[in-house]
Amino acid sequence: MKLVFEKGYAGRRLELVAPLDVPEEKLDRAFLREKGPRLPQMSETEISRHYTELAGRTHGVNDGFYPLGSCTMKYNPKVNERAAALPGFTGIHPLQPEGTCRGALEVLQLAEQYLCEITGMDAMTFEPAAGAHGEFTGLLLIKAWHVRRGDTRRTKIIVPDSAHGTNPASAAMCGYEVVSIPSQADGCVDLEKLKAAVGEDTAGLMLTNPNTVGLFDKNILEITRIVHEAGGLCYYDGANLNAVMGIARPGDMGFDVVHLNLHKTFSTPHGGGGPGSGPVGCKEFLAPFLPGQGTEESIGRVKMFYGNFLVVVKALAYILTLGKEGIPEAAANAVLNANYMKAKLSDVYEMAYPGPCMHEFVMTLEGLKKKAGVSAMDIAKSMLDYGIHPPTMYFPLIVHEALMVEPTETEPKETLDQAVEALHEIYRKALENPEALHGAPYKTPIGRPDEVKAARKPVLRYHWEE
Numbered sequence: 070m071k072l073v074f075e076k077g078y079a080g081r082r083l084e085l086v087a088p089l090d091v092p093e094e095k096l097d098r099a100f101l102r103e104k105g106p107r108l109p110q111m112s113e114t115e116i117s118r119h120y121t122e123l124a125g126r127t128h129g130v131n132d133g134f135y136p137l138g139s140c141t142m143k144y145n146p147k148v149n150e151r152a153a154a155l156p157g158f159t160g161i162h163p164l165q166p167e168g169t170c171r172g173a174l175e176v177l178q179l180a181e182q183y184l185c186e187i188t189g190m191d192a193m194t195f196e197p198a199a200g201a202h203g204e205f206t207g208l209l210l211i212k213a214w215h216v217r218r219g220d221t222r223r224t225k226i227i228v229p230d231s232a233h234g235t236n237p238a239s240a241a242m243c244g245y246e247v248v249s250i251p252s253q254a255d256g257c258v259d260l261e262k263l264k265a266a267v268g269e270d271t272a273g274l275m276l277t278n279p280n281t282v283g284l285f286d287k288n289i290l291e292i293t294r295i296v297h298e299a300g301g302l303c304y305y306d307g308a309n310l311n312a313v314m315g316i317a318r319p320g321d322m323g324f325d326v327v328h329l330n331l332h333k334t335f336s337t338p339h340g341g342g343g344p345g346s347g348p349v350g351c352k353e354f355l356a357p358f359l360p361g362q363g364t365e366e367s368i369g370r371v372k373m374f375y376g377n378f379l380v381v382v383k384a385l386a387y388i389l390t391l392g393k394e395g396i397p398e399a400a401a402n403a404v405l406n407a408n409y410m411k412a413k414l415s416d417v418y419e420m421a422y423p424g425p426c427m428h429e430f431v432m433t434l435e436g437l438k439k440k441a442g443v444s445a446m447d448i449a450k451s452m453l454d455y456g457i458h459p460p461t462m463y464f465p466l467i468v469h470e471a472l473m474v475e476p477t478e479t480e481p482k483e484t485l486d487q488a489v490e491a492l493h494e495i496y497r498k499a500l501e502n503p504e505a506l507h508g509a510p511y512k513t514p515i516g517r518p519d520e521v522k523a524a525r526k527p528v529l530r531y532h533w534e535e
């Protein structure tokens with residue numbers, strides 16, 4: 070397919086801007102370009118076809134199954150987009166008088182109330198623009214609380230190795246020393262290792278739960294007790310609340326701070342770098358430290374105004390549509406779908422952790438690689454030929470040749486069955502003709518790009534031939 074710059078003909082154009090109907094203002098020459106920009110010259114039909122063709126070359130939740138673990142690529146009701154597009158929400162300015170935007174303030178207040186109820190927290194900020202930004206904000210709350218009490222010896226944050234990669238990164242960004250503790254063979258936190266790691270220098274613990282191998286830590290109450298007894302606070306990475314929302318609450322498990330990813334669990338589509346929202350909830354004693362409180366203790370702003378407000382509108386629309394019964398039902402279906410696929414695949418695929426999982430599960434292709442030389446990468450690439458987006462690959466790092474599958478609650482049984490069938494067929498091919506899999510995918514517009522070069526030396530500009 071040609072690039073848009075390689076298309077078009079001199080003089081062909083499309084007039085979308087209405088003729089000038091106000092007096093023309095002449096700009097100072099200093100601000101003018103010497104030559105006009107070189108833009109492709111095309112008709113509306115040509116442009117429309119160009120972008121439609123481009124769209125056909127990608128894969129989104131509207132195209133097919135998208136079981137990308139730890140990302141929750143689910144179908145988000147389009148009606149929530151409508152709610153966020155209402156002119157009363159899109160046309161307001163963050164500095165306009167409060168009396169003129171009561172509805173928007175009510176959205177923030179209601180969303181805070183419901184999300185606090187879902188997480189078991191007392192107060193929340195919507196400023197953080199994404200999950201990792203929320204982690205950073207939450208850790209600043211923990212830090213501010215220790216410092217306020219004059220306890221400056223607490224310089225370490227404990228992070229189990231089953232945490233999401235952003236956890237240690239956020240702790241380091243906050244100036245903390247990261248103490249990594251290994252998981253047990255069953256994927257849960259090793260309590261003895263945790264006891265040995267806590268002390269007077271522990272500022273807190275960050276726990277991803279369900280963790281990156283899709284398991285709910287069965288010792289969660291014991292974990293928060295150990296950290297609290299040592300004088301630390303407990304942070305809950307709730308980015309993947311899909312499995313537990315409306316069923317179990319971080320606040321009841323002993324956590325002091327939690328962040329959510331509204332752009333995973335609460336109905337904002339993501340994946341194109343679009344606006345996200347990582348609200349941070351906390352217990353009462355930390356509330357004065359929240360951003361934008363106007364209190365002396367506040368950590369200050371982490372983003373202008375009210376954060377990505379329209380994402381909050383979608384989250385509220387989602388919560389109100391599903392209601393008190395629908396939210397736990399969605400969570401239960403997410404867990405059911407993951408366990409259904411896990412059970413169906415267990416006959417040939419090796420699971421990294423046996424037994425029931427939460428909303429996602431991790432397979433290890435280490436055995437197949439040894440046996441047939443077929444890697445997790447080969448399997449993932451082959452799935453593209455079946456119209457399925459590959460699962461998350463080579464993550465979490467604690468599992469070798471990992472494929473991490475998250476079907477989500479919005480997929481029907483038929484889709485799961487088709488995916489299982491495809492994976493079984495790919496497995497057979499891997500044993501019969503491993504060579505063929507090294508070349509997959511065969512049916513996509515692009516086969517295997519050089520991923521390192523694409524990431525390190527991206528071509529982001531078109532260079533015109535003069």
Ligand SMILES: *Cc1c(COP(=O)(O)O)cnc(C)c1O
Nearest residue numbers: 139199200201233235277306308
């Ligand atoms: C996605 C994710 C994050 C990071 O969220 P971003 O919005 O990408 O910054 C953190 N923790 C977990 C468990 C996640 O799945």
